[in-house]
Amino acid sequence: MKLDLSVTGDIVTAMRAEILAGEKAVTTAMRAAGNGLKSDWRAQITRARLGQRLSKTIRSKTYPAAGESLEAAALVWSKAPQIIGAHDAGPLIRSKDGFWLAIPTPAAGKGTRGKTLTPGDWERRRGLRLRFIYRRNSPSLLVADGRLNSRGLGVASRSKTGRGRSTVPIFLLVPQVKLAKRLDLARDAERAQAAVPGLIVARWVDART
Numbered sequence: 610m611k612l613d614l615s616v617t618g619d620i621v622t623a624m625r626a627e628i629l630a631g632e633k634a635v636t637t638a639m640r641a642a643g644n645g646l647k648s649d650w651r652a653q654i655t656r657a658r659l660g661q662r663l664s665k666t667i668r669s670k671t672y673p674a675a676g677e678s679l680e681a682a683a684l685v686w687s688k689a690p691q692i693i694g695a696h697d698a699g700p701l702i703r704s705k706d707g708f709w710l711a712i713p714t715p716a717a718g719k720g721t722r723g724k725t726l727t728p729g730d731w732e733r734r735r736g737l738r739l740r741f742i743y744r745r746n747s748p749s750l751l752v753a754d755g756r757l758n759s760r761g762l763g764v765a766s767r768s769k770t771g772r773g774r775s776t777v778p779i780f781l782l783v784p785q786v787k788l789a790k791r792l793d794l795a796r797d798a799e800r801a802q803a804a805v806p807g808l809i810v811a812r813w814v815d816a817r818t
Contacts, residue, residue, distance in 0.1 A: 628679070629677075630813055631679050631813060632677040632678055632679050632681075633677050633812070634809050634810075634812035634813035634815075635677075635678065635679050635680075635681045635809055635812075636671065636673075636676075636677040636678060636681040637677075637812050638681075638805060638808035638809040638811075638812050639671055639681045639682055639683040639805070640671040640681075640683065641808055642683055642801050642802075642804065642805050642808060643669040643670070643671055643683030643684065643685055644669055645801055645804075646669065646683075646685045646797060646798060646801040647667050647668065647669040647685050649797040649800075649801070650664075650667045650685065650687075650794055650797060651664040651665070651667050652664075653792055653793070653794070653797065654667070654693075654696075654792065657696065657791040657792055659696060659791065659792075663689060663692065663693070666687045666688040666689040666692075666693070667685065667686075667687050667693075668685070668686055668687070668688060669683060669684065669685045669686075670683070670684050671683050671684075672684070685798075693792070693794075695788055696788070696790070696791045696792045697790070697791075697792040697793070697794050697795075698790065699787065699788050699789055699790030699791075700787075700788055701785055701786075701787050701788075702785060702786050702787075702788055703784070703785045708784075709749070709782040709783065709784060710782070710783050710784070710785065710786055711727065711728050711751065711780040711781075711782055712748075712780060712781040712782075712783065712786070713726050713731075713779070713780055714778050714779060714780065714781060715761055716757060716761060716762055716763040716777050716778065716779055717731055717762075717763065717779045717780060718731075718734075718762050718763075728751055728779075728780055731779060731780075735753070735755075735763065735764060735765060736765060737753045737754070737755055737763075737764075737765050738753075739751040739752065739753055739779060739780070740752050740753070740754065741782075748781040748782055748783045749781075749782040750778045750779075750780065750781060750782065751778075751779050751780040751782060752776050752777060752778050752779060753776075753777050753779050754766075754774065754775075754776055754777075755774065755775070755777055756768075756774055756775055756777070757775070757777060763777035763779050
């Protein structure tokens with residue numbers, strides 16, 4: 610038996626074209642995977658009712674920043690990792706000083722510029738002193754001796770006779786609180802990772818044709 614082997618065309622040029630097609634396929638596939646995961650995470654955060662602002666902290670970037678490579682990679686991250694991580698893990702939160710966590714009631718109002726409202730902040734804002742009430746089988750309270758205004762906020766009483774004055778719960782005091790797990794980012798990440806080989810193959814075929 611006689612075999613005859615011959616090469617048609619320039620094999621170096623063909624191999625170079627194949628490498629370029631691969632570089633383009635891997636880079637575009639990783640960019641698509643990164644952008645897709647970013648969209649999935651943002652949608653998950655929005656569905657969990659954590660707000661558009663928090664969802665916009667999810668960013669993605671493809672490496673290399675310029676050009677194409679067979680070793681291209683995508684990075685998806687959050688600019689608010691502590692907040693995102695807390696909702697993803699559902700941790701047990703305790704007071705830093707080992708005493709109480711003060712949880713504002715609706716009557717406390719909100720902190721300025723999105724900051725957490727503390728008992729000290731509330732007292733300075735309202736000009737009232739908070740009073741501690743211990744409850745054995747329920748969360749203890751910090752209350753104010755004042756009144757509720759038309760917006761349901763605790764404020765100082767203007768009555769000289771005491772009419773309309775009441776004890777208003779401003780903060781609930783608990784030793785710890787378990788934050789509910791509202792996100793499952795690993796699920797979306799695993800799905801995106803599993804899709805990468807198929808994305809590369811599809812784009813490699815497109816690049817060759």
